[in-house]
Amino acid sequence: MAQMNMIEAIRSAHDVVMDRDPNVVVIGEDVGFFGGVFRCTDGLQRKYGQHRVIDAPIAEGGIIGAAIGMGVNGLRPVAEIQFADYIYPGFDQIASELARLRHRSCGEFFSPVTIRTPCGGGIRGGQTHSQSPEAIFTHVSGIKVVMPSNPYDAKGLLIASIESDDPIIFFEPKRIYNGPFDGDPEKPAVPWSSHPKGEVPEGYYTVPIGEAEIVAAGDEITVVTYGTLVHVAQAAAIALGVDAEVIDVRSMSPLDVKTIATSVNKTGRCLIAHEATRFGGYGAELAATIQKECFYHLEAPIGRVAGWDTPYPHAFEWQYFPGKKRMMAGIRRVLEAE
Amino acid sequence: MAYKSRLHIPRAAARPGEKPDFSYLQLSPAGALDKPSIDARTQDIEYLSTGLVRVLDEDHEAKGPWHPNLDLDKLQVALRWMMLNRTFDQRMWQIQRQGRISFYMEARGEEAVSIGQGMALRAGDMCFPSYRNQGLYMYRGVKLVDMMCQCLSNTRDMCKGRQLPIMYHTKSGNIFSISGNLGTQYPQAVGWAMASAIKGEDHIAASWVGDGSTAEADFHYALTFAAVYQAPVILNVVNNQWAISTFQGTAGGERRPFAARGLGLGIPGIRVDGNDLLAVYSVTLWAADRARRGGGPTLIELVTYRAGAHSTSDDPSKYRPKDDAAAFPLGDPIERLKQHLIAEGHWSEAKHAALEEELKSEVTAAWKEAQKYGTMTEGPFLDPATMFDDVYADPPLRLESQRRRMQEIWSNNGNGNGGGS
Numbered sequence: 001m002a003q004m005n006m007i008e009a010i011r012s013a014h015d016v017v018m019d020r021d022p023n024v025v026v027i028g029e030d031v032g033f034f035g036g037v038f039r040c041t042d043g044l045q046r047k048y049g050q051h052r053v054i055d056a057p058i059a060e061g062g063i064i065g066a067a068i069g070m071g072v073n074g075l076r077p078v079a080e081i082q083f084a085d086y087i088y089p090g091f092d093q094i095a096s097e098l099a100r101l102r103h104r105s106c107g108e109f110f111s112p113v114t115i116r117t118p119c120g121g122g123i124r125g126g127q128t129h130s131q132s133p134e135a136i137f138t139h140v141s142g143i144k145v146v147m148p149s150n151p152y153d154a155k156g157l158l159i160a161s162i163e164s165d166d167p168i169i170f171f172e173p174k175r176i177y178n179g180p181f182d183g184d185p186e187k188p189a190v191p192w193s194s195h196p197k198g199e200v201p202e203g204y205y206t207v208p209i210g211e212a213e214i215v216a217a218g219d220e221i222t223v224v225t226y227g228t229l230v231h232v233a234q235a236a237a238i239a240l241g242v243d244a245e246v247i248d249v250r251s252m253s254p255l256d257v258k259t260i261a262t263s264v265n266k267t268g269r270c271l272i273a274h275e276a277t278r279f280g281g282y283g284a285e286l287a288a289t290i291q292k293e294c295f296y297h298l299e300a301p302i303g304r305v306a307g308w309d310t311p312y313p314h315a316f317e318w319q320y321f322p323g324k325k326r327m328m329a330g331i332r333r334v335l336e337a338e
Numbered sequence: 339m340a341y342k343s344r345l346h347i348p349r350a351a352a353r354p355g356e357k358p359d360f361s362y363l364q365l366s367p368a369g370a371l372d373k374p375s376i377d378a379r380t381q382d383i384e385y386l387s388t389g390l391v392r393v394l395d396e397d398h399e400a401k402g403p404w405h406p407n408l409d410l411d412k413l414q415v416a417l418r419w420m421m422l423n424r425t426f427d428q429r430m431w432q433i434q435r436q437g438r439i440s441f442y443m444e445a446r447g448e449e450a451v452s453i454g455q456g457m458a459l460r461a462g463d464m465c466f467p468s469y470r471n472q473g474l475y476m477y478r479g480v481k482l483v484d485m486m487c488q489c490l491s492n493t494r495d496m497c498k499g500r501q502l503p504i505m506y507h508t509k510s511g512n513i514f515s516i517s518g519n520l521g522t523q524y525p526q527a528v529g530w531a532m533a534s535a536i537k538g539e540d541h542i543a544a545s546w547v548g549d550g551s552t553a554e555a556d557f558h559y560a561l562t563f564a565a566v567y568q569a570p571v572i573l574n575v576v577n578n579q580w581a582i583s584t585f586q587g588t589a590g591g592e593r594r595p596f597a598a599r600g601l602g603l604g605i606p607g608i609r610v611d612g613n614d615l616l617a618v619y620s621v622t623l624w625a626a627d628r629a630r631r632g633g634g635p636t637l638i639e640l641v642t643y644r645a646g647a648h649s650t651s652d653d654p655s656k657y658r659p660k661d662d663a664a665a666f667p668l669g670d671p672i673e674r675l676k677q678h679l680i681a682e683g684h685w686s687e688a689k690h691a692a693l694e695e696e697l698k699s700e701v702t703a704a705w706k707e708a709q710k711y712g713t714m715t716e717g718p719f720l721d722p723a724t725m726f727d728d729v730y731a732d733p734p735l736r737l738e739s740q741r742r743r744m745q746e747i748w749s750n751n752g753n754g755n756g757g758g759s
Contacts, residue, residue, distance in 0.1 A: 025533075025536065051536045052536070054567075056563075057562050057563065057566055059558075059559045059562060059563070061525070061555055061556060061559050062525050062556075062559030062560070062562060062563050065522065065524070065525025065526050065528075065529060065556060065559055065560070066525050066526070066528055066529030066532060066559075066563050067529060068525075068526045068529060069466075069525065069526035069527055069528060069529025069530035069531070069532070069533065069543070070529040070530065070532060070533040070536075071529075072464075072514070072526065072529075072530055072533075073464070073529075073530045073533035073534060073537075074533065074537070075533045075536065075537075077529075089555065092519065092522060092556075093522060093525070093556075096517065096519045096522060097517060097519070097522050097526070101515065102728050102729070102730070102731065103500060103727075103728045103729050104497065104500055104501055104505070104507075104515055104517075105497070105507045105509075105515035106496065106497060106498050106500070106727075106728055107727075107728045108496075108507055108508075108509040108515070109507065109509060109514065109515050110731065141729055142729055142730065144730070144734075164731070164732065165731035165732070166730045166731050166732060210734065253734065254734030254735065254736070255734070255736075257735070
């Protein structure tokens, strides 16, 4: 075991898979010589060569289109989109091509592309470096969508994603690259070495796609969340002295309905939290699923804490971000509802 | 003096009721353009992107440095493939008009593109086609009956009812699945070619878009990536003059030929008479050799004319002169190769007519067979539950439960036709 932050864990996942499978190639803006703007691919080009870690032109649609073609020709491409906010030029290639290729060719052609992309706010990134567009992708049949919340899961999920024959969008909540964040920007940063999930095996392992994890067991309320807010939810529950069960969804599609439903049936109360804007967000899918599975056990309406339905602001980040204050208010609201 | 801006709206040379006008089309005489060595530098061969490579002249003789000197028997086979393509299209068009398939697109006037280029590529080269490249599938061995079954969405449909008619694929024939979204296959072809080079193989990729789709971002992504990585790929623009009702000027073809689009990136461009099978074959072979030997991409513009409608849903009489196709100065690819073979003493009107009849019978026999696997109204029908297959390699549970739900609903209504209505 080693101490790793999420960046090191993601880099290690690449290294492990590239060492095992010569068909794994990495392509993206600044990923090669420089090792990525967040350093997630640092050292890989030196180790595996320029043919396997490829610096790409600034053309997200081209990166994904080319990655699809590489995958059709037997490679296993990992495409990095530098910020999730930049993914939209590649959306047609993802939604119309990558997602549907297997289906439209009845399994004759497929392309096992993994698209890694840093998402989420909390870094003073303004509207073009803070978005959480996961629901846009969970809505597309044919792709899978995951988002780890810690180094251990990041490495295991990334290895599982690269090895999967299904195309996967791998969201990396960049606020927690270097340490868990409890949603209070006034507090000093905490490193991953202080967190049990900062302990990461150096070699090969996987975290299965499609499995949620109960990160804190409790009886009073279930908080269903993912990414950075997993840590915010835990901190909020502790601050309130509430015995909350916090579930890290990890895999948005496929969704581990069983783990979530079992928990909500037990607690009878549920708060859903995500950074992305609320209206039409992934929380709506979660709420619909939970009310169907848990209707007769629910003691209160399902609550949602999410980004406001505005573009992500620069100056008013902490009024916008569903941080500790908003999470505490959300938990209280669901607990107090009759 | 005040400055005054001016908005230029491209105008088609001729609209309905007007006399066809192709004066905008820059032509070169057959045999006029030099054939450079395959390692020529892009800047030394810019003339190829503005001139027009032609082999067959007005008297149906083959001439000049691009003359591929193909065996006449081989040319006869090429003629047969083009005629099969057209016969198939004519039949499928009628079948659509009879309401027996939902949609069709013909390649009339553009057959030399698929057949000439198909002949110049090797079987291991990967094709990323557009929707008017059905000739490629035929040439690479997809049976007519299988293409018809695809159009019928019947029990033998390679696409299992998931795709519009004509969106074929063949893994064994190395032709990619047709998307229906325009231009998306272009960067994919470049990625495929990059992978071929990464793996150290000598297979190349080829892709096709129309003049209209060159305006898509994917076209520019593909050119950039192909140039940056010198990918072994042939990027073809089939300039058939029309993108539904918009003429090629609206896609940006008024001032510079599409073949010149790559020059700024250092990609050589060749503008070729797309209705001259010999020239099409010859330039494609040149580009393929260049790519295969590490010379990188070539952009080929095939100047042709969409003699038919865009699709069965289109009516070209609403936007271009009725006799436009007949006035197109590069003629018809089948007629030109036929006349060349006759001029060479290797073909005759009688043989041609006999072959036409033979091909019609072949297509009729295929249609008869195709219907045995089901039509839109007569069984056998595909099981609609198969729509849930192949969405994922490892499907989520929700798809299985939705499949069961769909089956419950459709087995209870008792119409017994497997959900076809």
